Amino acid sequence: MSEKKTVSVETLNEYKGRSLAQETWRRFLKNKGAIVGMAFMILLVILACSGDLIYDFQVDITGFSADLSESPSLDHLFGTDQLGRDIFARVIYGTRYSLIIGVGSVALGLVVGLITGSLAGFYGGFWDQLVMRANDILYSIPNIMLAVVIVQLLGKSIGSLLVALSISSATSFAKITRAAVMTIRGQEYVESAYAMGLPTWKIILKHIIPNCLSPIIVQVTLAIGSNIISASSLSFLGVGVPIPIPEWGTMLAEGRTYIVSEPWMCIFPGLAIMFTVLALNLMGDGLRDALDPKLKR
């Protein structure tokens, strides 16, 4: 409708002079959910960094105490487990594992996905076939089974967990990058860059990568959340982070045995996962709306 077009043209005029990033940021700040999510994530990062200052790993986190299996109280906000360890302390301390695994696996997957996806999207042909076939295979094995096999192959450690999780993120990053690159490659401004005689690598760097950033930024935020969930699932199955490290999924695996007598052992680590992922999803949704205002309203 012609009226709507005018609005966007006028809106553009109004914001002339501000960069796209500033404009995105302004829209992001308007989104209350996204702000809450971001504030919560900042808090979590601070907690993850300062865990060692508040608690002693040997004593508070993996030690024993006489307060066996206490229900939540003022002394122990989240109660204590079968060994008398304070669950609040363990949940706080566990933040770092979830964040490291979430961010690390996404970073790894992002690098692999970006490279393979842009190769496939830009050169097409053989590369495209190769990458897409590989994606097909990974797509046809349930992620969690693949991850379990990989951890089994590499041995139980946080490192192999990172690798296992990064594979499923890599496929989704590759797909997004490939699609974005393929659309952008066909755009006229890229063709005009070619016509001007710009070398290929410069075109990729200057024109293509910046223009497929938005879907990738959004996917990064959402993937960190989903990888935190996957990591906790693997820990729950006993192939993730080993006991007694207070990874949230590991805590749930331990707590499951005591679900009837000490349900708080199951409730709080799960809530921690949920709120972390919720914060990331709020941020991701906010970023998506801010980066692509057309989608809103």
Place this chain on the structure above:
Amino acid sequence: MIRYVLKRLLFMIPTILLTSLIIFFAMKIAGGDPVKQILPENATVEQQENLREEMGLNDPLVVQYARYMAGLITGDMGESYVTGKDVLQTFMERLPMTLALGGSALIVACIISVPLGIYTALNQNTWKDTTGMVFALFGVSMPNFWLGLMLMLLFAVKWKLLPSQGAEGPEYLVLPALTVGLGLAALITRTTRSAMLDVIRQDYMTTAKAKGASHRRVIYYHGLKNAMIPIVTAIGMQFSLVMTGSALAEVVFSWPGIGRLVFESIDKRDEPMVTGAIILCCILMSIINLVVDLIYAFLDPRIKAQYSNKG
């Protein structure tokens, strides 16, 4: 159309070959020593060596792989090192349990998510929309197995309404199906909403209104018919998630399906069982993906034309 299906079936072969190759070698490396698993602990070295020779474990891995693939074609996928039972048979025994769980979860998910997605889209930016979306957001943010634990805590432990472990009757299916279904519902609600929002804005919706079609007719005849395409895509994309979700729910609720079979076998390093089950899962997923693609053709004449053209 038939040619398209045949072509897709042919394309499945390299996928399955490669998957089996990767899984086979991965499990050869990761799996334990089968001889020690089969023979009693006090077996002599000579007995072990005999068995090894008999099972062909001294041959090069490539030969072993070729032998395995030859067996695969005839439906012989070996026997479990732990139970001694036929792999294919064990898988087939477990399959109906997983299909029942996955299927009922999908039904639960669709019943909740599609109407909710449409409802929130039609009431966009009102409190109804916000409430629905907050629920969906919580749903996608929690680990599915934890939701299972919480449901178990409430319905089985606290209120003692439903059984929580095993599969002795239909009531045992309720909690696992709800667990997987609710998680899926949250995801599909979000997709349905955005698909519907997208469709509502299309010009053909105005055309339909300008023809004099009622609001209901415009939404449910013109709108939903178009929105179904991305909705089915979303559901189709979730099959991997249905499998993952079911696998975890099977562990939480001791439901004897494929997921639990795989995890237990991995735990016991039961190599033929794991290799076989994962390859069969891969075949199953490929077939499901093909079926989903064929459903698109029914929904979208543009895709149907594409399939026919490509032959």
Place this chain on the structure above:
Amino acid sequence: MSEKILEIKDLVVHFETDDGCVKAINGLTLSVGKEKTLGLVGETGAGKTTTALSILNLVPSPPGVIKGGSIELDGKDVLQMSDKELEHMRGNDVAMIFQDPMTALNPVLTVGEQIAESIMLHEHISMKDAFERAKEMLKMVGIAESRAYDYPHQFSGGMRQRVVIAIALACQPNFLIADEPTTALDVTIQAQVLDLMKELIEKNHMSMLLITHDLGVVAEVCNDVAVMYAGRIVEIGSTEEVFNSTRHPYTEGLFDSLPNLKEQGEELVPIKGMMPDPMRLPEGCTFAPRCPYATEACTQTVPELRKMGGTHFVACHAYDDPSFRLRRNANG
């Protein structure tokens, strides 16, 4: 004056968005005579499409709000109609042809179904009978009957626009709104589609509101012209009156920015500046900031439409001075 099929009085439509209130239509008054074709001309963003949608009471809401005014269709106010009456009116009494035939058709229904739907809804006949009628409609717009079973993606742009016309005319409405029906088409196809519309309108004794920014199309098809700027009518009259004795500076600007074959050497004279931001319309005459004739008075009050003889009306303060002439008219 002859009888009117459509009379819009003081229509005000705003779009209330998060960023502010977009004043799309600000007191629009116009009328279309029976069996007459009125051309509504203006730049993109002048509010033409919103005017068209208002007549069907289809302004997207939210964010669109019809703030005031009346739209009388054959003596009945569209804005007061119940949902039932509206549904009965749309498609049956008034039909609309949309700008972009590529998006105006539902991609998952056959074109036959889409034409038949209109007939089925208004004449309460079975889908099967309606489908037969739809085939006849296709033949009427020059498409083979057998193609009723095809989907929109199997048609070219021009053919799709014919389908859109078939949908619009399926129930023999008295009044047709055509929103830039040829803009999205190739030039050669434009003429075909235009001829077809002209022919069908004459044959069925219909009236039409033709929205366009192409003055050539207006000259060819319309009896009357209304020129629209920033949500208001600035000049309205018979095609002859508006083309030959142009009164409004904006209309003059539109003519001057057209290339003229007879005077190829002459430079085009564009209208300087841009349409005002509909969120922040200037006080007084909205065209004043771009108007070469603007005076102090123009920025004070909004000019009313005044009669310039015959059916010719113009909204411009300059005519407070009886000796005022546009340059175009002064030169010859």
